[in-house]
Amino acid sequence: MQRKSGPDGALPPGSITFSDMSWNRTGSWRYLKPKFVRKFSPCSESCPAGNDVEGFLFLAGEGRYEEALAKILQESPFPGVCGRVCCHPCESACNRRISDDAVSIQGIERFVSQFEPSRPPQPGEPREEKVAVVGSGPAGLSCAYHLRRLGYSVTVFEKEDVLGGMLCLGIPRYRLPRRVLNRDIDRILALGIGLETGRRVGKDMSWDELLAGRDAVFLAIGAHAHVGLKIEGESCQGIMPGTGFLKKVNLGLPAALGRRVAVIGGGNTAMDCARVALRLGSRPVVVYRRTREEMPAIEAEVQEALEEGIEFEWLTSPVRALVDDGRVAGLQCTRNRLADPDDSGRRRPEPVEASEFVLDADTVITAVGEAVDLAVLPHGLKVEKGVVWIDSWGRTSMERIWAGGDSGPDQRMVVHAIGAGKKAALSIHATLRGNDIEGIAEPLRIGSSGSFSMERYLQGEQGGAVPVREVVRPEQINLDYFEHVPRIVQPRRAPSDRVQGFEEVNGGYDKNDADLEAKRCFHCGTCDLCGNCWRFCPDLCIRSGDVPGMNLLDDFHCKGCGICAEECPRSAIVMEREL
Amino acid sequence: MIEIRFHGRGGQGAVVASKILAEALFREGNFVQSFPAFGAERRGAPVAAFTRANTYPIRIRTHIYAPDHVVVLDASLLDTTDVTAGLKPGGWVVINTDRSPENIPAMRGFKVATVDAGAVALKHGLGVPTAPIVNTAILGAFAKATGKVGLEALRKAILDQVPYNARANAQACVDAYQCTIIIADRI
Amino acid sequence: MKKVLMGDHAVSHAAMLSRVQVISAYPITPQTYVVEELAEACRDGRLKAKFVMVESEHSAMACIIGACAAGSRAFTATSSHGLALMHEMLHWASGARLPVVMANCNRALGPPWNILCDHSDSMSQRDTGWIQFYVESNQEALDTVIQAYRIAEKVLLPVMVNLDGFFLTHTAEVVDVPDQDQVDAYLPPFSLPYKLDVEDPHSFGAICLDDNFMALKHDMQAAMDLARDAALEADEAFAEIFGRKYGLLEPYRMDHADTVLVTNGTITGTAREVVDDLRRRGVSVGLLKVRMLRPFPFAPVRSLLGDRERIAVIDRSVSYGLAGGLACEIRSALYGHDHGRPRVFGYIAGLGGKDVVPSDIEEIVNRTLTYEQPPRDDIWIGAGT
Missing domain, CATH: 3.50.50.60 (FAD/NAD(P)-binding domain)
Incomplete structure (x- = not known):
């Protein structure tokens, strides 16, 4: 037992210590140990495009808009579009709904989309293989974008004279101004993508002609036939x-x-x-x-x-x-x-x-409803329930042909089309490299919805907390540490004013509102250095480390009580059994 | 030793009056005590306060049961409170009232003085017609009737102790001194 | 400078003159004026101190404990139920050897509900390790608070200065308020041997089980013993500068008195009048005022009372099922002194603000002289309906 005597050997007035307890190590009786982890947030899991929603909200909340935009562009080339017309399944999944309202993820995405990315998307190391993309809607352009980043040379075939498919021809400008759409498309084209407009594959040119000299085709012709x-x-x-x-x-x-x-x-x-x-x-x-x-x-x-x-x-x-x-x-x-x-x-x-x-x-x-124009499909391509049959990786019944978007069985929403194009890109890449797509995709998955992270594929796992393949459930959020803060409503023009023409209805957030709204994010499953674990640890075992976003554990004195994990507001600490 | 009892209603300032009187007597070289009737009372209810003074240090710490003089800040108390209870024979009863002297009930064995302290107070802008602040004015009447404290000491005590409108209060005290009516100065 | 001051304001003046740095208190009748004036003084700059608002007396004491541990001279004031609520923290202040000072405005505890004076609040806290004084006048209240810091900071124990609710707190009387320079000369700036300091970290209040706990408690008891001498020294030094002196006990006209009244608090003043009167009438009676109750001045009590015939102790509180607390302490001090002498009579008076008038004290003396032996139980004065 340690003596609490003063420097002169005499007892001090009252119980006052003169040395610390670092000599008193936990020893071997601990059987649980906290681990700082990174889990998936439900918003990211539910984003068909695989956006790292928590990640870009964190950057936006820090005022690092250019980095936030770069983060989005890792997964989706359409921040301006999705910031306006996405059906935002991420917000439906947002854990904040158990407290007040979902974070306006779309509003933040829209806000950051006006900046220039800190790292513009770059084409990958050139590869020999050539890929054709048929259709320049969100599915086609998303596929072309990711294939280009993977190094393939890509040519997009569009039957119309304008690019964008339904984004351009279907959505009215008061929801999606043309300049916004063009900005996203220009950024994709800047990667160096071949264009053939005004030619309808299957009519103005044959599929055989298209396939000749190409290693793969992504068919994304949409659903334009009248029902x-x-x-x-x-x-x-x-x-x-x-x-x-x-x-x-x-x-x-x-x-x-x-x-x-x-x-x-x-x-x-x-x-x-x-x-x-x-x-x-x-x-x-x-x-x-x-x-x-x-x-x-x-x-x-x-x-x-x-x-x-x-x-x-x-x-x-x-x-x-x-x-x-x-x-x-x-x-x-x-x-x-x-x-x-x-x-x-x-x-x-x-x-x-x-x-x-x-x-x-x-x-x-x-x-x-709209139907797929089956007449223009390659002869012999398997069709099911009026759409092109594909497997879970966009592969059709024919070799070298992938499909997705509205012409496939996906939900006919913009973000699903973006996700389908991205998925086909990775699938094409795996096939062309002679790899098993499942093997490549497994470590990239975001939860169980089928979304995956292209950023992780291209850049490898980021340092920091150990990734855990688990989505944070609402009951894992410690609501005691979050105040009720209502969602900020984006300004919209008055109805009497907006019906006068095709000016955009939604005004979007200003900087102040965007900052406040981004800060509403719970950061489910990702440490934001809030310090709760440090504050509560009875043994002073938690130290903030040199790595940003990362805490360190003093292994010798942690007794495995689990208070840090219990008090973590966002479920970014798990207790692990020790042998 | 001289012991004085003040009768008033909660909020009327009887406690402050007892303190100002103590302060004035202290300025004249006395040892003093002043204290309220202990407890808590709501506004408007009958309350009492006390002042003791002596040329020697005061050691006794009891309530005052047999005052030498009594000051009544509100004449309506005459109907409900025995203001002369324990009053030493020959003591003064100084009453704030607008009643004429013939309408004051006889107080056998005591000397009586009245003053319309309410009118004096209002003349100096102290309080409102329904609630004039009379506690400084009536001290002038006490000085005039009993001669136990000097007007100058009172005036200085008021200037020192009253946080607001001190000058008006001091002048009200002087005015009340002038218009005090001595009803019975003999037993 | 002489002023007419209420007891509460005498206390707040004393705190200001002692240059307290942190004040935390929760208002309760009859203490209210103490903290009212201190809060105003902190606001208007008369006092350079931090006034910390709290939601209870428990927190008020916790707050000044923390402030003192960090090296600040700290003050609080309370009364009655407020003191009772502090109970746990009183042990903490003394156990941590923190020299805080508190004024307690003595008031009864309910029910029945009561806001008036008796000593049941502070007498219930005799075992908490606090030095306790009971004062007789507003002057003594002011002087004792200043002395209290000198004593507390010398022996590292907290001090409670008790003044009778209303009889002192709400009674204005003449008080000689010392000059700041004189108080500064008497009371040097506060320093603690070990304090909360990020530059010199220690754990305070760390657990001590069977290793050092008893040793530290024994030190506390030893510090209490030292507090008697420290209080005498503080009183002597005070007298040198201010010309006023109180002692731990004050004998009054005890020369050749066969019978001695023992009192504390404001009953003492009235008892002086009675003793003077009885002496004039040839009754051989004296008075002993007990100013310091903790540490209890055993030796002087024994020497002052040991050879008297009869002792009449007036208590303003009761240890239910036993007797008045002060009477018990006097008996304990005199135990085994001389077979059956002196005879100690216990009286209970003045509970819940009941006025103790000269005739009550005269009755106490008469009864003491009438009985051959003290009755088994204390005699209650004024308990009839």
Whole structure:
């Protein structure tokens, strides 16, 4: 037992120590030891593009916007686009929802997208192999971008004269200004990518011609074929497909709209059509067979449409187009009620007897879905349920051909297309290198959703805490250390103002709001040096290390009590059994 | 030894009056004590305060049960409180009232003086008509009636002890001294 | 300079004159004016000290313990339930040998609810390792707080200065307030042998089990013994500068007195009047004021009271199931002195603000002279309804 006597050997007044306890080591009875780890955050796991969301929020919160943008560009070439039109599954997965509201990840991404990246994306060491990408939508360009970074020479074939696919032709400019889209596309093209526009593969040139001299093809032709309503009178004048309508408007061509436009459907295309029609001076009404709750459109889009005064007829289906002199003169509709859920999990609408009525309309825009144009696919390519069949790595039934995006079975959202292109790029790379894709991808995975990190592939594992392949669950967050801070709403222009034209609706954060919002991030599973472990350790065993973002453990005095792990706000410490 | 008891209502300033009187008597070379009736009382309730003075150090630490004189800051207390309880025969009862002398109940065996301290206080801007601040004015009447403390000592004590409107308070004390009515100076 | 001051303000003046550096307190009647004035003084710059607001007396004591451990001269004041709430921290202050000073404005503990004076609050804390004084006047309150720092810092034990609630705290009387220069000459700046200091780190209050615990407690008891001499020295030095002196005990007209009243606090003043009166009437009675209760001045009590016939001790509190605390201490000091002599009579008076008037004290003397032997139980004065 240590004597607590003073320097002169006499007892001090009261119990005062004159030496430390470093001699008193834990010894062998400890059986658990804390380990500083890095886990996956649920936002990153749920991002189909594989963005390191926690990572770029951390950098943004530190005011390191250029680095934050560079971080995003490791995984996705479309920060400007996704900062505006992404359906942000990351926010749906955000653990902050158990405290107040999800972090506005999209708002931060949009804010940092206006900067220049600290390290612009660079093409990889040149490789011999050549790859063709068919389609310049988000899937095609994402694939081209990542293949280029892997060193392949890439040529993109686009049937239109403009690049971007649906980003350019489908999404109205008040959601995605053209300059923003072009900035993202220019950054991709700057890597050195061949372009062949105005040529439609499978029509203007054959697939054999394309495959000749190429080692791989990524087929990303999207889904542009019209899906009809399959009702009587549908072929008359004044009834038009939604994608066709949006394409005309986006290309600056005249769209012959009447005064009363019925938009059929409940997805994003339907919202876009109705809001564009409103801006062109018509009075649109959205006809949807289920209720608002079942609408597949992004909630904010529905909200903004309502704010702008767009009318909705929910629980309503068209049954017949009334035709007068070869032109639509109204829409016979029926009211629905919701029955039990169908295969999609949504409640099935069924008509209410004797509820038919005539909806006033002189124009009908159909937005009930788009199909893949099967006629232009390579002969013999396996098709399933109307789309190109692919395996989990984008491989089609034919050698050298990969596919993804809207022409494949993925969800038809921008971010899913970006993810599909990236996935195909890695898959093509593995095949061309004669490697097993699963073997390459396994250490790159972000949780179990199929997302993976290109940054880790290209740059290897970053130093610091030990990575643990686990996603932080909400109950692993220690909410005691987080104050309630409401989400900052991004400014939007007034509805009366925004319906006057195609100016962007959403204003985005200013620096102050972006900083505050980024700081709302819990940093699930990643140490941000908050110091809680250091503060609580009863044995003063935790020291902040020289490595940024990394703490060190004094192995000899830790007794394995686990308080550090318990009090870590963000589950970045795990207790490991010792032998 | 002289012992004085003050009757007032909570918030009226009886305790301050007892302190100012003690301060004045101290300035005249006396040893003094002043203290409130111990306890806590709400605003408006009858309260009492005490002053002791002697030419020798005061060692006794009890309440005052048999005062030499009594000061009444609020005449309405005459109806509810026995203000002469324990008062030594021949002692003064100094009353703040706007009643005329014939309307003051007879106090057999005691000397009585009145002053309209409320009117004096208001003249000097002390308090409001419903609640004039009378505790400095009535000390002038006490000085006039009993002669136990000098007006100059009182004036200086007020200037020293009253944190706000000290001059107006001192002048009110002097004015009240002038308009004190001696009802009965003989038993 | 002589001023008419309430007891509470005499205490706050003393704290300011002692140049306290940290004050933490929670207000409670009848202590309120003490901290009110100190808070104002800290705000308006009359006192260069940190006033720390806290949510309880327990925290107030914890706060000044920390301040003192860091080397600051620290002060607090409390009363009654507030003191009771501090109980745990009182042990900490003394066990850590921190020379803090506290004024306790003696007040009864409820229920029944009461805000008036008795000594049950401080008497309940006799075993906490604090030096305790009981004062008789506002002048003595002021002087004793200043002396307390000199004693505390000499023996490294905390000091509690007790003054009777209302009888002193709310009573204004003439107090000679010393000059700052004189107090500075009497009270040098505070320094601790070991303090919280990042440049010289130690653990304070570290665990001591069977190794040094008893040794450190024995040191505490030894420091208490030294405190008697330290208090006498402080009193002598005080007298040299300020001309006032109190002693640990004060005998009053005890020459040839067969019967001696023993009192503390403000009852003493009234008892002086009674003793003077009885002496004039030929009764052989004297008075012993007990100013220091901890450490208890055993030897002088024994020598001052040992050869008297009868001792009448007036207690302003009760150790329920036993007797008045002061009476017990006097009996313990006199135990075995001389077979059955002197006879010690215990009286309980003045609980919960009950006024102890001259006739009460005269009754105590009369009863003491009437009984052949002290009754088994203390005699309660004024307990009738």
